[in-house]
Amino acid sequence: MSNPGEQLRKLAADRILVFDGGYGTAIQNHGLGERDYRGNLELTDDQKGNNDLLSLTRPDIIEGIHTAYLEAGADIVETNTFSSTEISMADYGCQHLVKDLNIESARLARTACDKAEAKDGKKRFVAGSIGPTNKTLSLSPDVNDPGFREIDFDYLKSVYREQCDALIEGGVDFLLIETIFDTLNAKCAGMAAQEAADACDRDVPLMISMTLTDLSGRNLSGHTVEAFWHAVRHLKPITIGLNCSFGADQLRPHLSMLAKQADTLIMAYPNAGLPNDLGEYDEMPEETAELIGEWLDDSLVNIVGGCCGTTPEHIAAIAAAVEGKEPRISAVPPVQTRLSGLEPFTMAA
Numbered sequence: 001m002s003n004p005g006e007q008l009r010k011l012a013a014d015r016i017l018v019f020d021g022g023y024g025t026a027i028q029n030h031g032l033g034e035r036d037y038r039g040n041l042e043l044t045d046d047q048k049g050n051n052d053l054l055s056l057t058r059p060d061i062i063e064g065i066h067t068a069y070l071e072a073g074a075d076i077v078e079t080n081t082f083s084s085t086e087i088s089m090a091d092y093g094c095q096h097l098v099k100d101l102n103i104e105s106a107r108l109a110r111t112a113c114d115k116a117e118a119k120d121g122k123k124r125f126v127a128g129s130i131g132p133t134n135k136t137l138s139l140s141p142d143v144n145d146p147g148f149r150e151i152d153f154d155y156l157k158s159v160y161r162e163q164c165d166a167l168i169e170g171g172v173d174f175l176l177i178e179t180i181f182d183t184l185n186a187k188c189a190g191m192a193a194q195e196a197a198d199a200c201d202r203d204v205p206l207m208i209s210m211t212l213t214d215l216s217g218r219n220l221s222g223h224t225v226e227a228f229w230h231a232v233r234h235l236k237p238i239t240i241g242l243n244c245s246f247g248a249d250q251l252r253p254h255l256s257m258l259a260k261q262a263d264t265l266i267m268a269y270p271n272a273g274l275p276n277d278l279g280e281y282d283e284m285p286e287e288t289a290e291l292i293g294e295w296l297d298d299s300l301v302n303i304v305g306g307c308c309g310t311t312p313e314h315i316a317a318i319a320a321a322v323e324g325k326e327p328r329i330s331a332v333p334p335v336q337t338r339l340s341g342l343e344p345f346t347m348a349a
Helices: 004-014 024-028 034-038 051-057 059-072 086-092 095-120 153-170 183-200 225-235 248-261 285-297 312-322
Strands: 076-078 125-130 174-180 206-210 239-244 265-270
Touching (some): 004 125, 024 051, 051 059, 051 095, 086 095, 095 125, 095 153, 125 153, 174 183, 206 225, 206 265, 225 239, 239 248, 285 312
Parallel strands (some): 076 125, 125 174, 174 206, 206 239
């Protein structure tokens, strides 16, 4: 049987694939209290807002969200593990649960995909979500000490490695390093992911997704999309792309630049526009799908979905929009050239 990477590439050659949407909004719609988050776990800190913990305490909700996106037309769902690292879980005193969170989250997504496949025979994939953490290798958190770093490369790699090992054990098809605001963090996560895949002797392709911090098209560490691509290209990701950042219209010019550069699949999943004064997203599913339709007309993407503020209704509208549209053809890799026909330079006697 083909491995997940081969299967994904084959499908993406025939049609535009659909990624899932936001999880925060879907979870908020359940109106959960602190007790729902905590469950029966003995934890000292307040757990309200610890969405990843719900994979252990309310797995029915998380599997239900996966199922809703699959029924809306998603070919790929991500695990509920955006913050399931030692660094991020420290905010809730849940560092000891990192392994369990990632394994169980992967199993929930895998179960939802298997059930969907059993119904219609259509292949579904699980992407293990690896979020950025709130620490950066490139920037100092102290304006008075530009050289200061809260963490170092080796420590962060060990943090990512713990997550990657558990996601692979749980059965993911891909490892998705997403919402990247620091390019060096992404390279660190990529190294950890490759080491984890090598350790289990499995082909677990990487998906990499950058987030932009302003309309100039740079991330927090100052890289343009072109510079970012060349900085991570050595990791040989099966997809490269953009997520979160802005809505589909503001993301379009930067996505266009990336699509011209990358010799791999492009996956992009924007927010439902920009948030209003209350931090909520007002862009309706039809509007998001219409704006993404402009990406399709320009052949910018191979895989498309939604991020903050998007719902199963948004994904259903996107799935309808991509139906019958031609997928992007990857850019041709640059040819390695060298000077030829020249005599070597020698110093005169």
